[in-house]
Amino acid sequence: MKKWQEIFLFMYESKATAGMYFIAFVFFYLVLGSIDKSMQTSLQFWTCIQLFLACLLIGLGQVIILSKRDLTVWRLILWSGWSLFITILFTEFFSWFAGYPNWYRYTFYGAITLSFIIFGLALKWKLNKETRELNMALHHYKENIDKI
């Protein structure tokens, strides 16, 4: 496989996570303005690019850190740590929530942290369920062959 194909596949693997977090980031960026009518919030083009870059780094981190053979708690913690670091770094450096009340920024960090925990648990449950199904199917397959 050529290098550019490998890079493309690498990016492709991260699309779901990056997309999911991009929706969450945009939602958090705009939701307060829609609730509190006294605030004027709109998403600028460059802010949108910043949000996208942060989400892309979270997605790529997931591919690099969690794509190894074993999905371990330590890998999940490492990826969550990396993602939280990216979230805080981008939020603070680009002052995404400069015009918002302070508590809102911390709520955003809290919600993102919670999403990592849910993400990890969901992934683990899904893989465990698939593993059970696979082993049951293998058992049935061997049983049927033995009968023949």
Place this chain on the structure above:
Amino acid sequence: MKVTVEYISTGDQEIVIKCKKMDSTIQSLLTCIKQADEKIFAVKEREIFVLHSGDIYYAESVDHKVFLYTKSDVLECQDSLLNLEKSLHYSDIVRIGKSQLVNLMHIQKLKSILHSRIEITLTSGDKLIVSRHYSQAFKNKLGINP
């Protein structure tokens, strides 16, 4: 379909199929029987060995050479992996990657891992990975349909 097995103590073993017409089921059965009787020739230290599909734990292609892994040996097969896969189509051997085939009967356990891949632990203790590209076909072979 009635299946009768008659045990004999002497003479050649034979399979007789009684059918009204040659339909697809009978045709598949015939192919399956022929394939089950197929022998695979492999080389180890200039000696030629005859293997049955059941002897193979997994097959791997490395640098255009195909190696067959049995319980305790590694033999080289003169055929290509593609031809080997075709000739063993009706056996328990299935493709798991661009360069690997595995025998389902020698799998001890399976584990679903990230990116739709499957980790295989063989009864010999070896570990293999079913790549994402082949994981659905692998599941289909086990009877898991999408």
